[in-house]
Structures are given as structure tokens and as C-alpha cells.
Amino acid sequence: MDGRYYLSPSLLYSIRQRAVARGQGQDGDYEIPVEGEWVTIACVTGILKEWISGKDDEDGKERLEWYDDDQISKKEAKKRLERLRQEKDDRVRLIDEGRLYMLRDIGSQARGAAGEGGGNEGHHEIKLQTVKAHGQDKETGRYYGGTKGTYEKLGRYCHGQVIAIITPRISASKSVRDGDVMTLRPPDGASIVVLGNAKDYTSCTARTEEGEKCGHYVDRKGLSGSRAKEPICDFHLGIGVERTQRGRQEFANS
Ligand SMILES: [Zn+2]
Known part of the structure; x- marks a missing residue:
């Protein structure tokens, strides 16, 4: 070296x-x-x-x-x-x-x-x-x-x-x-x-339970579509997926 x-x-x-x-x-x-x-x-x-x-x-x-x-x-x-x-x-x-x-x-x-x-x-x-x-x-x-x-x-x-x-x-x-x-x-x-x-680092646009902006940093590289427009951190992306699944479950039960 x-x-x-x-x-x-x-x-x-x-x-x-x-x-x-x-x-x-x-x-x-x-x-x-x-x-x-x-x-x-x-x-x-x-x-x-x-x-x-x-x-x-x-x-x-x-x-x-x-x-x-x-x-x-x-x-x-x-x-x-x-x-x-x-x-x-x-x-x-x-x-x-x-x-x-x-x-x-x-x-x-x-x-x-x-x-x-x-x-x-x-x-x-x-x-x-x-x-x-x-x-x-x-x-x-x-x-x-x-x-x-x-x-x-x-x-x-x-x-x-x-x-x-x-x-x-x-x-x-x-x-x-x-x-x-x-x-x-x-x-x-x-x-x-x-x-x-x-320039590739931006902040998460999701809101916390208290209504505050999450602000965790998100790497914009490799993001496209809605994820690029409204960047979401890995944690909040996980919650979003969970909610969607739960929503589907409720729909299936009704
Ligand atoms: Zn977040």
C-alpha cells in the first residue's frame, strides 16, 4: 500500500x-x-x-x-x-x-x-x-x-x-x-x-406516530417512481408494506 x-x-x-x-x-x-x-x-x-x-x-x-x-x-x-x-x-x-x-x-x-x-x-x-x-x-x-x-x-x-x-x-x-x-x-x-x-442523500418524507416528519436519510440512488418523488426510509417502507397487507387482510375478512 x-x-x-x-x-x-x-x-x-x-x-x-x-x-x-x-x-x-x-x-x-x-x-x-x-x-x-x-x-x-x-x-x-x-x-x-x-x-x-x-x-x-x-x-x-x-x-x-x-x-x-x-x-x-x-x-x-x-x-x-x-x-x-x-x-x-x-x-x-x-x-x-x-x-x-x-x-x-x-x-x-x-x-x-x-x-x-x-x-x-x-x-x-x-x-x-x-x-x-x-x-x-x-x-x-x-x-x-x-x-x-x-x-x-x-x-x-x-x-x-x-x-x-x-x-x-x-x-x-x-x-x-x-x-x-x-x-x-x-x-x-x-x-x-x-x-x-x-446529492443522492435525501430525507424520509413519512410522518411518525406523533405527526412529526421522520427525517431519516434515504439514499436516492436506485430509487424510481413514487419512491424517488417521496423518499421513504427502510423502516417506514416496512411499515407501509405491513399496513397494505393488513388492509388486504381486512378486505378479505369483510
Ligand atoms: Zn422514515
Whole structure:
């Protein structure tokens, strides 16, 4: 891999090597066997999780309250952490907030078109983790603490953005359930460069049960007809099919 410095996410999966010599989790679980710095480019397709974590000063253990759209809201997570803090006589401090993004290889085909990919879907997807900085230096503008500005760089509304990431650390998937999807950990905010918006990424037009627009990102590539005009995410497409089937069932019963 001499002289290569741009590596697509899919290529990272092919050339990664388990970091055996160094402590796992310190410099990442995987090493990329190239000389010097390298860059990968991907499109942000969504936020998988956001969380806040508290720390118990007495036993030093972290107590995490995860939340995402399907589970609990940020408000509820903060409330729970606050309750824990009171139970523990204020020893539980709110220490971190973070986000886990899903990114997609911009060179890969749309989900619909690549349906018969045979289980290697994960090799077009990669996660990216950020943690809120503890502060910002007034003179240099540099963030310190957390992931040193990556959280602030991406923010909450970066869906559809194509980003370049310079020499991130790479962690392995922590659970079998999550599949073999690696997580990128960029060293600081300056190691992420937003290149622009992907024209093929658009948002789901379906409404949630609460009447709000879903907004999940949909890859327009490979869509045609009504699906292209009113893009629907995989989740809402599933609900639509279910409703149609149920409708037919009711019709058959009447
Ligand atoms: Zn949707």
C-alpha cells in the first residue's frame, strides 16, 4: 500500500490488521498498514445514538444512560442521571455527552440496489464516535477534553454531508449484535473536513406516530417512481408494506 493516502471505508475493511502489539483500545483495535497519514471519505447517513454519562466518584465506575430516538429522550436521560445523583448524595457527576454517527462509503451502491450483497452490507458502512469537548481555548479556538472538537464540528444536523477524516483511530464492534462495523475515532476537530453535501442523500418524507416528519436519510440512488418523488426510509417502507397487507387482510375478512 505504498504511497496510498486515500482509503475508502470498504478498503479499510479489506486491509485492516488487528492491533496485537499495542494495547487494544488505546490506539485503536485495528491498524491500517500504510506509511504516514491517510484520509477516508464517507457520507453521514444518520445518528445512531446519543448519550450522556455520569461518574460515581466513590467507586469510579461510569454509569451510562443511553438514548436514541427509539428509547428515551435526552430530557428523560438527564432526569434519570439526576435521580441517580440524588440517591448517591451528589457523587454522580455529569461528565460526558456523545454521539455515534453512521457513515456510508460514497462509492457503494444504494441499499435497495445492493440488496443481494450477501451479508457484507456492513463493509460499506462505518461508525464515527464523538464526545463533547469540556471547553474551548479563547485565544487559539481549540477545543479541549472530549474528542477535542469533533462533536462540535459535526453537530446534530450533518446528515447527507460528505466528510473527509484524517488518520482516525479505529475500534472494533463491541457486540456481536452490532455486526462487524468498525468505529472511527478522529483525534480532533481539525481531522474532520466537511467537503459538501451528497446529492443522492435525501430525507424520509413519512410522518411518525406523533405527526412529526421522520427525517431519516434515504439514499436516492436506485430509487424510481413514487419512491424517488417521496423518499421513504427502510423502516417506514416496512411499515407501509405491513399496513397494505393488513388492509388486504381486512378486505378479505369483510
Ligand atoms: Zn422514515
